[in-house]
Amino acid sequence: MPTSFNQSVIEEFRANGGKVGGPFEGGDLLLLTTTGARSGKETTTPLGYVRHGDSLLIVGSNLGSPNHPDWYHNLLAHPVVRVEAGTRSFQALAVPAEGARREELFAHAVKAAPGYGDYQARTTRSLPVVVLERAEPDGWESPREVNSLADKVMEVHSWLRGQLRQVKTEADAHFIARAAHRGPGEAPAPSLGLQIRQRCLAFCQALEFHHTSEDAHLFPKIAHYHPHLADTFARLADEHRTVARIQGELAALLAGIGITDPERFRAELARMSTELNAHLDYEEEQILPLLADVPWPPVPPVPPAPGE
Incomplete structure (x- = not known):
């Protein structure tokens, strides 16, 4: 998608608590901010997502093109990403699924959003399925309050x-x-x-x-x-x-x-x-x-x- 279009979606998303019109209207949309694998610069991309339990799934469809999207290469180099979903913003660990788990999660994504199946049919590459987990591990031994x-x-x-x-x-x-x-x-x-x-x-x-x-x-x-x-x-x-x-x-x-x-x-x-x-x-x-x-x-x- 053109950068100017992405920017307009990002601005509308942030101005309206995560709601946008146009081709994304009524769909589940998040903003993913990754760190460039080579440049080290932050880039924000609007992406559709699918819920799976407590995690969010994103698919590297790139509209069915032969190459993985840039954001996928970025998160392989810098796994901690920033996610904006609705009015929430949090750090997440981006983990691509492998093997049988990838197949299971992709089937789940296609059931929720059949368009992913169409994109997969257009290309010979396996579309990456990435699980976004909250970056904070369970069971922290952190203080209840941070005052000092x-x-x-x-x-x-x-x-x-x-x-x-x-x-x-x-x-x-x-x-x-x-x-x-x-x-x-x-x-x-x-x-x-x-x-x-x-x-x-x-x-x-x-x-x-x-x-x-x-x-x-x-x-x-x-x-x-x-x-x-x-x-x-x-x-x-x-x-x-x-x-x-x-x-x-x-x-x-x-x-x-x-x-x-x-x-x-x-x-x-x-x-x-x-x-x-x-x-x-x-x-x-x-x-x-x-x-x-x-x-x-x-x-x-x-x-x-x-x-x-």
């Missing part, structure tokens, strides 16, 4: 711990299923599966952003007021580098998703879990007490009175 910067940092740490647990749970389930395969035929080639890949990639990208922000902004500001903690910040910086090296190993394994050795991936994931949890424990012990009295969100400065 310490609470905010703890919230981020809890999110990272939760994501890492989910990656391990899904990887273990995948490998157990592979080990239990008895035929017919040979077991599938070693693969982590797109769901594990997407969640692990989202975790690694969030962790990298968090540590980069700490190194560039948070830690230097605290160190300025607490010079006696120089050794503490040196240790934290060294631990960031160690975690980053493990991230690099995981990223390399994810890049070769179809041939990744399961045991090597498990070993790297276990190493990440050990190093990261020890690092977060130490940071919480040493740094969080210093942030307990810093309000969050930050209190905006009071503008000077006229004449001051």
Whole structure:
């Protein structure tokens, strides 16, 4: 669809609480914002969707053309996306379905919106079916309220711990299923599966952003007021580098998703879990007490009175 048409739909959607006219009138429509796989720039695309339980499904039909749409390539590179549905806006983890699950979900989508079947008939490629899950994992250990910067940092740490647990749970389930395969035929080639890949990639990208922000902004500001903690910040910086090296190993394994050795991936994931949890424990012990009295969100400065 032309960019100008997309933009007019986006503006109408946001101005009318998710309702639009024209070809989308009366249909289920959402706005999907992805990060460019190469450009790194955000792009918003209006898309039809189908509900499936608590999740939303989107289909990479691209009107039946031979190529996947750009937004699909973007979410493979950056799995965490922004979804606007009605008046709600939230982050989601975009997970393409595979194998039998893809077939099941595509049949569900065609039943709800038969046009997807027509698009599939026009092309030889298999139309991707993407599940949009709320990005926040269940069972967070986050504070009930975030009133201080310490609470905010703890919230981020809890999110990272939760994501890492989910990656391990899904990887273990995948490998157990592979080990239990008895035929017919040979077991599938070693693969982590797109769901594990997407969640692990989202975790690694969030962790990298968090540590980069700490190194560039948070830690230097605290160190300025607490010079006696120089050794503490040196240790934290060294631990960031160690975690980053493990991230690099995981990223390399994810890049070769179809041939990744399961045991090597498990070993790297276990190493990440050990190093990261020890690092977060130490940071919480040493740094969080210093942030307990810093309000969050930050209190905006009071503008000077006229004449001051």
